[in-house]
Amino acid sequence: MNGSGGPNISPYSGGGKQNCCVSLPVRWQPGMTVIVEWEKDPDPMAGRYLPPQSEWEARREAIKAHQAKYTRHRTVVxxxxxxxxxxxxxxxxxxxxxxxxxxxxxxxxPTHPYKYPLRMEEPSQCTNH
Structure with missing residues (x-):
């Protein structure tokens, strides 16, 4: 967010403990926005099918080919x-x-403004684009 980095999180993981940092004002201001940028792995379970560690060159190439399929996103929120x-x-x-x-x-x-379930399936068609 706003140029700060963060670690990878798995789908449905909830992120766990503190993952990163961002600077925001101590008091909320109307219209306040942040820029969120992220990479999305289209097949996060593909790692189960990588060549074994002992075949490091094939494994490295498979990882590189998989990472080339990542999509990059940016939005103002x-x-x-x-x-x-x-x-x-x-x-x-x-x-x-x-x-x-x-x-x-x-x-x-109860005080959290959003009440989303942890598991939300991607619909077959998105209407917000």
């Missing part, structure tokens, strides 16, 4: 209102939709 700055949560939703929340709340808490 409004930040949901917050009372006090705290944890920043980025929700990656189907059809490359993104929502961002910040504050003294976390997903699954």
């Amino acid at each position: 409004e930040v949901a209102p917050y009372e006090a700055l705290g944890v920043v949560t980025v929700h990656f939703l189907p059809c490359n939709e993104v929502k961002v929340a910040a504050g003294a709340t976390r997903p699954n808490l």
Whole structure:
């Protein structure tokens, strides 16, 4: 977000513990946005079918060929209102939709502005593009 980096997260993983950082104002401001950029692996389970570690050259080539299929995305997202700055949560939703929340709340808490299930299937056709 806003040029800060972050680690890879698996689909449906929820990201786990703190993954990265971003600078936001202590107080929310109307119309506040962030830029979210990410790479998307079209087949995140393909790693199960890579050549074994002992065949390192074939494995390296297979990884390189797979990574060439990644798609890159960038969007500007409004930040949901917050009372006090705290944890920043980025929700990656189907059809490359993104929502961002910040504050003294976390997903699954009643105070969190978004109530998305962890597993959301990609529809056969997206209408937000």
